[in-house]
Amino acid sequence: MTSQFIEMFKAGKGVVGIVGMGYVGLPLALRFSDVNVKVVGLDVDPEKVNALMEGKSYIHHISEAAIRKARAAGFTATTSPADFAHVDAILICVPTPLGVYREPDLSYIQGTMTSLKPYLRKGQLISLESTTYPGTTEEEIVTVVESLGLKVGQDIFVVFSPEREDPGNAHFNTQSIPKVIGGVTKNCLEAGLTVYEKAIDKLVPVSSTRAAELTKLLENIHRSVNIGLMNEMKIIAHKMDIDLYEVIKAAATKPFGFTPYYPGPGLGGHCIPIDPFYLTWKAREYGVHTRFIELAGEINSAMPDYVISRLSAALNDRSKSIHGSKILVLGVAYKKNIDDMRESPSMEILEHLIKLGASVEYSDPYVKKLPKMRKHDLKLSSLALNETMLPSYDAVLLATDHDSYDYAMIEKASQLIIDTRGRFDLRNKKVVSA
Amino acid sequence: MTSQFIEMFKAGKGVVGIVGMGYVGLPLALRFSDVNVKVVGLDVDPEKVNALMEGKSYIHHISEAAIRKARAAGFTATTSPADFAHVDAILICVPTPLGVYREPDLSYIQGTMTSLKPYLRKGQLISLESTTYPGTTEEEIVTVVESLGLKVGQDIFVVFSPEREDPGNAHFNTQSIPKVIGGVTKNCLEAGLTVYEKAIDKLVPVSSTRAAELTKLLENIHRSVNIGLMNEMKIIAHKMDIDLYEVIKAAATKPFGFTPYYPGPGLGGHCIPIDPFYLTWKAREYGVHTRFIELAGEINSAMPDYVISRLSAALNDRSKSIHGSKILVLGVAYKKNIDDMRESPSMEILEHLIKLGASVEYSDPYVKKLPKMRKHDLKLSSLALNETMLPSYDAVLLATDHDSYDYAMIEKASQLIIDTRGRFDLRNKKVVSA
Numbered sequence: 027m028t029s030q031f032i033e034m035f036k037a038g039k040g041v042v043g044i045v046g047m048g049y050v051g052l053p054l055a056l057r058f059s060d061v062n063v064k065v066v067g068l069d070v071d072p073e074k075v076n077a078l079m080e081g082k083s084y085i086h087h088i089s090e091a092a093i094r095k096a097r098a099a100g101f102t103a104t105t106s107p108a109d110f111a112h113v114d115a116i117l118i119c120v121p122t123p124l125g126v127y128r129e130p131d132l133s134y135i136q137g138t139m140t141s142l143k144p145y146l147r148k149g150q151l152i153s154l155e156s157t158t159y160p161g162t163t164e165e166e167i168v169t170v171v172e173s174l175g176l177k178v179g180q181d182i183f184v185v186f187s188p189e190r191e192d193p194g195n196a197h198f199n200t201q202s203i204p205k206v207i208g209g210v211t212k213n214c215l216e217a218g219l220t221v222y223e224k225a226i227d228k229l230v231p232v233s234s235t236r237a238a239e240l241t242k243l244l245e246n247i248h249r250s251v252n253i254g255l256m257n258e259m260k261i262i263a264h265k266m267d268i269d270l271y272e273v274i275k276a277a278a279t280k281p282f283g284f285t286p287y288y289p290g291p292g293l294g295g296h297c298i299p300i301d302p303f304y305l306t307w308k309a310r311e312y313g314v315h316t317r318f319i320e321l322a323g324e325i326n327s328a329m330p331d332y333v334i335s336r337l338s339a340a341l342n343d344r345s346k347s348i349h350g351s352k353i354l355v356l357g358v359a360y361k362k363n364i365d366d367m368r369e370s371p372s373m374e375i376l377e378h379l380i381k382l383g384a385s386v387e388y389s390d391p392y393v394k395k396l397p398k399m400r401k402h403d404l405k406l407s408s409l410a411l412n413e414t415m416l417p418s419y420d421a422v423l424l425a426t427d428h429d430s431y432d433y434a435m436i437e438k439a440s441q442l443i444i445d446t447r448g449r450f451d452l453r454n455k456k457v458v459s460a
Numbered sequence: 461m462t463s464q465f466i467e468m469f470k471a472g473k474g475v476v477g478i479v480g481m482g483y484v485g486l487p488l489a490l491r492f493s494d495v496n497v498k499v500v501g502l503d504v505d506p507e508k509v510n511a512l513m514e515g516k517s518y519i520h521h522i523s524e525a526a527i528r529k530a531r532a533a534g535f536t537a538t539t540s541p542a543d544f545a546h547v548d549a550i551l552i553c554v555p556t557p558l559g560v561y562r563e564p565d566l567s568y569i570q571g572t573m574t575s576l577k578p579y580l581r582k583g584q585l586i587s588l589e590s591t592t593y594p595g596t597t598e599e600e601i602v603t604v605v606e607s608l609g610l611k612v613g614q615d616i617f618v619v620f621s622p623e624r625e626d627p628g629n630a631h632f633n634t635q636s637i638p639k640v641i642g643g644v645t646k647n648c649l650e651a652g653l654t655v656y657e658k659a660i661d662k663l664v665p666v667s668s669t670r671a672a673e674l675t676k677l678l679e680n681i682h683r684s685v686n687i688g689l690m691n692e693m694k695i696i697a698h699k700m701d702i703d704l705y706e707v708i709k710a711a712a713t714k715p716f717g718f719t720p721y722y723p724g725p726g727l728g729g730h731c732i733p734i735d736p737f738y739l740t741w742k743a744r745e746y747g748v749h750t751r752f753i754e755l756a757g758e759i760n761s762a763m764p765d766y767v768i769s770r771l772s773a774a775l776n777d778r779s780k781s782i783h784g785s786k787i788l789v790l791g792v793a794y795k796k797n798i799d800d801m802r803e804s805p806s807m808e809i810l811e812h813l814i815k816l817g818a819s820v821e822y823s824d825p826y827v828k829k830l831p832k833m834r835k836h837d838l839k840l841s842s843l844a845l846n847e848t849m850l851p852s853y854d855a856v857l858l859a860t861d862h863d864s865y866d867y868a869m870i871e872k873a874s875q876l877i878i879d880t881r882g883r884f885d886l887r888n889k890k891v892v893s894a
Binding site for chain 2 (some may be wrong): 160161192195203206230232233237240242244245252255262272274277279280309313314316317318321
């Protein structure tokens with residue numbers, strides 16, 4: 027069975043089915059199409075499926091041309107799990123968010139397995155790409171497969187291969203980012219390598235699905251903790267009246283033993299604020315604690331409030347209150363040069379400022395209108411920045427430092443700048459680091 | 461005064477005096493000698509001074525040839541502060557340890573300033589290189605200078621320029637490691653740059669002595685926290701039966717956003733276990749906390765005990781107790797391929813094992829005899845490793861992974877290996893990760 031599967035993919039005949047047509051699944055689908063693998067995309071959202079079938083894009087950094095090209099090469103999208111009956115490799119790229127009590131929400135993975143269960147068969151491979159705690163692939167995929175009487179490693183292959191998408195990264199893409207992969211058995215790994223090597227330049231095999239699961243978590247835990255550390259250092263540097271950005275820049279000249287990470291207004295995106303808590307949750311089962319993760323979470327999630335306290339103090343120095351002030355927030359995407367707003371701390375800052383009685387507006391070249399979100403419906407549109415409108419705001423708060431902003435103009439025209447990104451000159455008295 | 465000072469050094473006439481002929485001061489003295497600057501080394505230890513005057517070395521990685529070469533070029537050493545009366549640039553490279561309550565011990569800096577005070581004069585530069593909290597240069601150097609009626613920036617120049625020595629680093633040395641420098645005034649910085657640019661390839665000026673002080677602390681805080689995080693992850697990985705070294709290696713294939721750090725048996729050396737607490741102490745003055753530093757300190761300092769608990773469990777699996785077992789510790793230097801034992805966790809492990817009733821020996825090609833240390837006097841000598849002696853030990857504990865060990869031979873010949881460095885194959889049942 028293993029050699030049959032491998033030969034089929036080597037001969038270019040295997041069909042790839044991707045579950046979840048979002049930030050991870052869609053680029054992966056396009057990449058497989060690019061190398062002439064037949065791809066079927068499955069999504070529960072009919073709007074996304076219709077858009078794809080019409081050659082349209084709903085993700086800023088993915089062009090319609092790329093989708094039309096894939097369509098011409100045979101890429102199709104569907105809302106029907108039944109269309110996966112003829113798929114040979116199933117790649118699951120669904121969200122793994124947190125519940126309200128910061129517990130893992132595996133409902134998308136479980137829903138996927140439930141809907142695909144009638145169509146699973148001998149000779150298929152299932153790869154889970156969603157970030158999750160060690161053990162998930164065995165607990166959520168293998169158990170379902172075995173309940174069908176299929177033997178993993180003989181009848182069907184199961185691997186975990188975490189996505190490493192980095193939207194907005196100009197240097198690396200789906201093809202060039204090395205991809206970690208671990209199999210339930212040696213045959214599983216071998217089958218998985220055969221599928222992915224068609225699309226990905228470099229694969230990194232590890233000894234188990236659990237090692238692969240922890241690898242992805244470790245990457246994001248490392249980032250969360252390092253950003254948390256810099257946020258704590260920022261608070262200390264503010265107290266000591268030292269410019270932490272200058273210090274980080276100087277420390278980064280050490281050619282070994284130091285890697286720069288930067289503070290900010292809080293964590294955003296679908297990975298860094300969420301993934302680490304998957305390990306926290308699972309660790310409890312083993313009676314161990316993830317204290318660095320908890321501390322980073324605590325400090326990072328307090329950042330929007332800290333930024334507002336710095337704004338409040340700066341306004342107070344000018345005998346103003348937040349209540350009644352006009353405040354312009356620059357940047358609502360969760361990181362620079364992209365349109366992705368998931369978990370963006372700017373939303374929390376905007377909403378908090380409104381509660382405190384400020385009159386708020388925003389400007390973000392990537393986000394024309396604030397979409398309705400799970401927690402927020404602010405009904406604001408992005409304003410164009412210029413020398414005429416900027417002076418009318420009591421404070422301009424830089425939350426996300428898109429490169430396209432005209433920083434010199436903004437610094438010149440604004441009354442007061444609250445800078446959470448180290449972009450403005452702190453020697454200028456109207457600039458306050460936050 | 462500034463231009464006079466600068467011209468003097470540019471013309472190669474300035475004399476450099478270095479206080480402290482240790483791991484930092486001696487390489488710096490040799491480097492200045494190399495570029496034909498006249499150097500006087502001051503140390504309170506007459507044995508060091510005598511050794512240097514006789515062209516002998518007391519530091520493993522510094523050759524006698526290098527010292528003899530410097531001597532021939534005019535380098536002298538002295539125990540007498542009076543010999544600094546004719547020195548133009550005073551570079552202070554003395555220790556800044558912690559007291560028993562983890563409070564900064566600035567007594568070496570203060571002692572230096574007291575002994576030099578009678579010989580300070582117009583036209584000199586003082587550079588502090590010792591790692592310390594922001595504000596030290598102003599509080600400990602500037603106040604002394606001003607008490608003499610000398611005006612900083614006009615009569616005398618004061619800078620902070622932290623050492624970045626990394627003993628055993630094959631790629632970078634005193635000359636090639638970029639050096640951060642901050643002046644009390646603009647003139648101070650300019651004078652300091654003129655002195656150091658003779659010896660150092662790349663200087664990194666920052667806006668103040670306090671920014672330079674925080675830069676050095678940030679570098680070591682970053683390391684301490686990242687190692688602490690990996691030590692916590694190691695404990696979790698052990699519980700989940702995942703090889704953390706494999707996971708770190710896989711994560712390190714991500715070409716952005718991740719930097720590998722490694723767990724170990726505890727922190728060693730004169731920097732990482734100590735420096736971060738200088739900031740912790742100073743932060744209290746400002747009413748802020750350094751929680752990442754405290755957490756890293758707590759986890760890192762618990763590592764020797766954790767390693768012993770893993771050893772104890774592995775012996776227990778073999779129906780043995782630590783009491784009465786023969787245990788061989790590999791590596792007593794604080795890091796690999798060097799002879800430096802300061803703060804080495806191996807010492808704590810050795811002493812703890814003795815207390816528990818084990819019969820301990822050690823092997824370290826860099827440390828022939830265990831020196832008497834502040835806390836320990838174990839009177840042990842390094843044993844030669846071979847296939848005949850290794851099987852006689854109930855356990856071999858790898859604490860410091862010198863590259864010169866014959867790991868294959870050790871793995872083959874030992875009964876049980878406790879590996880704190882990820883050097884042995886965990887699939888081998890006699891290898892236990894710790």
